[in-house]
Amino acid sequence: MPNPSRPAWATLTPAQAQILARNEQAVLQLIERGGPLTFSEYMNWALYDQDHGYYAQHEAFGESGDFVTAPLLSSHLARCLAREWAPILDRHGGTIMEVGCGNGQLAADTLEALGRLGQPPTRYWMIERSARQRAAAAARIATSVPQWADRVRIVADWPDDEATIIVGNEVLDALPVTRFRIQDQEPQPLLVAAPEGRLRYVVGDATEALRTELADLALPDGYESEALTGAFGFLEEAARHLGHGVILLIDYGFPRPEFYHPDRSGGTLMCHFRQHAHPDPLILPGLQDITAHVDFTRVAQIAMRLGLTLAGYTSQGAFLLSLGIGEDAGGDDAPGLRARQAIKRLTLPHEMGELFKVIALARDLAVPLQGFRLLDRRRRLLG
Ligand SMILES: C[S@@+](CC[C@H](N)C(=O)[O-])C[C@H]1O[C@@H](n2cnc3c(N)ncnc32)[C@H](O)[C@@H]1O
Structure with missing residues (x-):
């Protein structure tokens, strides 16, 4: 679905626009069927899904690709x-x-x-x-x-x-990583949802695994980051x-x-x-x-x-x-x-x-x- 907030550098060729429409539809259906995705699930899908994932579908590397290693x-x-x-x-x-x-x-x-x-x-x-x-x-x-x-x-x-x-x-x-936000001094996982057909973050319930992963840190409310x-x-x-x-x-x-x-x-x-x-x-x-x-x-x-x-x-x-x-x-x-x-x-x-x-x-x-x-x-x- 076209996104009016897309910046100028992300202007797409007609072929890319078609692929994007297909991908957006696929991820929206995934969320409709199973509820919000953890960020790790979303990243895994966006990079590696056989039909829609970035590495499965695109020539990533080199000066003519998206990045150089x-x-x-x-x-x-x-x-x-x-x-x-x-x-x-x-x-x-x-x-x-x-x-x-x-x-x-x-x-x-x-x-x-x-x-x-x-x-x-x-x-x-x-x-x-x-x-x-x-x-x-x-x-x-x-x-x-x-x-x-x-x-x-x-x-x-x-x-x-x-x-x-x-x-x-x-x-x-x-x-794939877990994305989180500190809220009420607790790390809350950020999930990927699709309110009104747009991909957006929503805050999920804190998990013991994430608390343990970040237990040695004292991060302020509002801080967002990733856990590996x-x-x-x-x-x-x-x-x-x-x-x-x-x-x-x-x-x-x-x-x-x-x-x-x-x-x-x-x-x-x-x-x-x-x-x-x-x-x-x-x-x-x-x-x-x-x-x-x-x-x-x-x-x-x-x-x-x-x-x-x-x-x-x-x-x-x-x-x-x-x-x-x-x-x-x-x-x-x-x-x-x-x-x-x-x-x-x-x-x-x-x-x-x-x-x-x-x-x-x-x-x-x-x-x-x-x-x-x-x-x-x-x-x-x-x-
Ligand atoms: C950023 S690219 C780097 C490619 C290459 N090493 C280079 O330096 O040009 C990351 C590559 O790792 C692959 N990859 C990611 N996770 C992997 C895993 N668990 N096992 C095997 N390959 C993986 C991706 O498909 C992708 O081709």
Whole structure:
């Protein structure tokens, strides 16, 4: 249904308008039949529903899509990761699982780089919820690294195997979250309802689970934010599939005191449509990406509860510099200039260098991690 309050940047092509009308009708019917959705249910539907979800239906990535991720900017992240992985694969042997691999660029570049280092993994699992992205990933592997294709398996869910390395770039931010508002000093879940045929938040009843999740915080009335409720199941699966080795997750976010900072009183939700970022997930259902920043303290606490060790936490900039990204800068020719531009974007604090963080969660890892050599901020997470 057309929304008169839609901003100018969200002007749609006729095809997009048709898809949106279909999506809006589908979500309204869902709410009519079952009542208001929790925000987590809504986010799950808007991103992953097979018929209407954003990742199921749209070409999300790249300059021509809605957003760009580090692997799409250049192969530098992959080359740094390969330098981290090579001694681990050498010592512990080798299977890598990449969760939320998107269009497969990171996997292709990592395999290429590990091949050059003479340390290819015995198996590279690519786990991706979206069938559309899995197809794109298969094509990427076939065209970019056909020599390693027989070691790659692309699957929708965690395979029945054990990994030495589990890696995910920008997957935590895509996990459905619980949205809440503090009212009468209690966290109340915000549900997605459809009064008069429009998607709107309504306040639901407080739950014990949400109270417990936020028990260590004293947030003022009116404060709205998200709780990373999808992280537990995700980390539980990751921990279950990790042998001796490391889980490394890269994403934007903060330690808990910064995540729930008084100034961040509207939360951290961020939506992307045609390279435009905005905070309203209720517009353009199924047509835009919806993400939440990551509460890395919560990730560390859950991981430790699952028996893992917090093996490192730092900024993306410090991680890449520790792994020698500067040495990949190249010469003064056009490719060298492009490489330097990408390195700046990945490492400078006002670009992706500081907002993006890297967390390492380990089990009996016998090899020291190099990516936290220059700066390890583990204490900030748990202090
Ligand atoms: C923001 S994209 C990042 C893609 C890629 N890692 C990159 O950096 O370009 C997040 C991807 O994670 C996938 N995803 C989200 N949750 C997942 C899960 N639990 N298991 C597998 N894939 C998941 C989404 O379908 C999407 O393709």
